[in-house]
Amino acid sequence: MSRSRDRGADFQRHFEGAQTLDGLLDLAGSALDSAQVLERMRAAHAEGTASSDAIPALFDEEPRFPSPEIALRLYQNLLGLWELVAEGKRVRLDDEARPPRPKKVKPTAPTPFHPGAPSGEFVEAAWRYLEDDAKARTRFTHAFENRQDALLGALDAAALTDEGYGVARHLLLELYAMLELGWPPGLTSVQPAVLEADTDAPPVPQPLKDYADEALFEAEQDEEQPLPSQELEVVRRLVHRGLAALWGARKER
Structure with a gap:
């Protein structure tokens, strides 16, 4: 098996959260944060732009990476986030408050009819x-x-x-x-x-x-x-x- 096929097998589109993506964007020299990236992706998808055009547009200059591993992880996160946007799924950034879970209502037993008869x-x-x-x-x-x-x-x-x-x-x-x-x-x-x-x-x-x-x-x-x-x-x-x-x-x- 060739090395190129090994890398392809290891590549997984997965958004790890805003905190992780913010750090990767900073290392790549981007001035954007996760919320801004998400906003731009939503706008690009609404206009019918492909991910191959939308993601490079996030960088004003050619991104720089300290290592190939950082580059791989950044694009895994960006493409993972793009897939969530494309599928119309809700994206919860780490700094967003979690919506409160609805309280489970415990069933209430009916009031006894004793000493009479049931209605x-x-x-x-x-x-x-x-x-x-x-x-x-x-x-x-x-x-x-x-x-x-x-x-x-x-x-x-x-x-x-x-x-x-x-x-x-x-x-x-x-x-x-x-x-x-x-x-x-x-x-x-x-x-x-x-x-x-x-x-x-x-x-x-x-x-x-x-x-x-x-x-x-x-x-x-x-x-x-x-x-x-x-x-x-x-x-x-x-x-x-x-x-x-x-x-x-x-x-x-």
Whole structure:
């Protein structure tokens, strides 16, 4: 491999920052600093000037270099800066203040409805909170799996397809999490006998029913894997029984 090819392989267009470029320009005898070079490059690029013409124009006289390494590094920086300008990328000079990073807003849990019943506004706020807060969602998932064996057992025994099981489990988990959020005393574990027959005692609040029915309707209308009508009815019955059981599992204190 020839030396000329070695040098070409080592040449990389890279802007190292204003402080580095300022020092290299000074060593080359230029009266410009990085900000002035950037301004001239932007103007030249806007006029359609090529880098081969724009960069030599930065020097009033033939640049002088203490060593070939300094010359190489200067042109690497100048061409790197030119590429940033040509690509329309933002160039941050070292002496510019960094823009403040936007503060990450922590999701806020909805106000509990205890000792009353959830409203439609609470259900919507709880859903959004669970969507936005991954840690809370994980915490409620673990609690659901550890405390609601009867619900999970009923789903296992229903011989649902993977899609049907997934819809029912996800929906019951969401309803469980909403009730835990709104009822600070918490929920007890659902008893298996409660799931063996339809029951509305105590009556389930309508906003929770509406949320469940809307989610089931969306599952039926899903474009990729819609639930068949026959299985949908099985899932609906399991979800309604599970919701009633969860509502009845609220602790008194």
